[in-house]
Amino acid sequence: MLNFFPGPSKIYPEVRTYLTDAYDEGIMDAPHRGEQFVQLSRAVVGSLKRRLNIPQDYSIFFTSSATECWEILIQSLTKKKSFHIYNGSFGEKWYEYAKKMRPEASGVRFDINEAIQVEGLNISSDTELICLIQNETSNGTQVTATTILNLHNRFRDTLTAVDATSSMAGLNLKYIKADIWFASVQKCFGLPPGLGILICSPRAIFRAKQINERNHYNSLVSLYEKMLNYQTVHTPNTLNIYLLKRMLEDRPFIKQLDIELTDRANELYEFFGQFTDFKLLIENEEVRSKTVVVLEANERLVEDIKKRALHHNIRLGNGYGPWQRNTFRIANFPAIGNEEYEELKRFFLHYYV
Template sequence: MLNFYPGPSKVYPEIRNYLLDAYDEGILSTPHRGEQFVQMSRAVVGSIKRKLNIPQDYQIFFTSSATECWEILIQSLTKQKSSHVYNGSFGEKWFQYAKLLRPKSEGIKFDVNEAMPVEDLQISSDTELICFTQNETSNGTQVTPTTILNLHNRFRDTLIAVDATSSMAGLNLKLIKADIWYASVQKCFGLPAGLGIMACSPRAIFRAKQMNERGHYNSLVSMYEKMLNYQTTHTPNVLNIYLLKRMLEDRPFIKAIDQDLTDRAQELYTFFEQFSDLKLLVENEEVRSKTVIAIEASERLVDDMKKRALYHNIRLGNGYGPWARNTFRVANFPAIQDEEYEELKRFFLHYYA
């Protein structure tokens, strides 16, 4: 089965051997307070920073998912409100969840084909955390590095948090331009679902210490204190952390991965543009995602294509949110090989023959 679903997506084929090694090395039953886990955790943190170009003074945390990070950040870094800038379903869900915890939180929506309007954003002066999604999985859009830099320059005194679920470990993100970045590993990391990675700047840690919120097992200040010794507040997904360690050791640096994905994304967009009854959902090239390609068509055609593809052992991604019925999505993640995309292209050429 060729899996182009944008998460959970294809895992690296080496995972099979990593799993056997984990069993042989006793990882599956190692105590999470023991020396074996601590050494592994320390090695993973070092590899994440080195391979993904994360600043050395940023703190790395393990969570259960990116969704859990929504909760951690709102409860541990805000007392009154956060402001959420979004153009798709996942950014909006983060906002709606924040409102449950902090009812004064605000949302600012912008259009799918529009760059984030940084200069026009009306962010309240009492906002404690600005939140946005770098790569909106639901519609295949991205916030560019230039836009993130402009946001950073305009709101220097406010913490900025970024959902990078569909881009971390795939794109060479400039993490220094925001305070918090997080992702789940079932996309560009090429790992099984069940683990989240969060990177926090010294400013974010300082804010967590100031608030000193300790009412939850995943309170950020408690997580920070445990990770000083490369431990967690809870029993973590030890196996997935081991798989992350092995994957990072065997992968190239993020700059090379970014270039490969950028080139392949352009090839995919060009390929799908040739079909008259398919339309790229994102018309503005500047804000098109490099890791999730969203294709729009009639509901009948989308349904037929997905069924025909599945018959040929090709899994296309469903549409999501407002685009659930009239779009399909194609993941452009590092674990998916070039020859698999060639097979995908052959399917579409045959479909239209």
């Protein structure tokens, strides 16, 4: 089965070997307060910083998912309000969840074919955290590094948090341009679900210490204090952390992965742009995602395409949110090989040209 679902997506085939090695090395039942886990945790943090170009003074934490990071950041870095900039379902869900915890949270929606207009944003001075999605999986849009930097510079006194779930470990993100970044590993990391990566700047840690919120098991200050010794507050997903270590060791550095994914994204957009029965959902090239391609058609054709593809052992991603019935999605993640995309192209050429 060729899997182009945008998460959980295809895992690296080497994971099978990693799993056997984890069993043989006693990783699966290693005490999470023991030296074996501490050494594993230290190695992964170091490898993440080297391989993904994360600043050395940023802190890295292990969580259960990116969704858990939504909760951690709102409860630990805001007392009253956050501000959410979104154009799709996941950004909106983060906003709606924040309002349940902090009723004064506010936000603004922007169009899927427009870049964020930083100069036009009206964010009050008492806002503690600005939240956005770098790569909106539901509609295949992205926010550029320049936009994130402009946001960070204009609202310099406010922390900026970026959900990078569908781009971290695939694109060369400029971590220095925001205070907080996070993702889950079931997309560009090419690993099974169940592990989140949370990255915080020294400024974010300083703010967390000032607020000193300790009412939850996953409070950021508690995470930070435990991670000083490369431990977690809860029993972690030790197996997935081990898989992450092995994956990082065997993959190219992020600059090379970014080049490869960007080139392949351009090829995919050019290829799918030739069809007339369906079209690219995002017309503005500037805001198109490099890792999730979204195609739009009438509901009947969308269902027909997905069924025909499945019959040929090709799994396409369903539409999501408002675009659930009239779109399908194609992941452009590192674990999916070029030859698999050639097979995907042959399928579409055979049936729809």
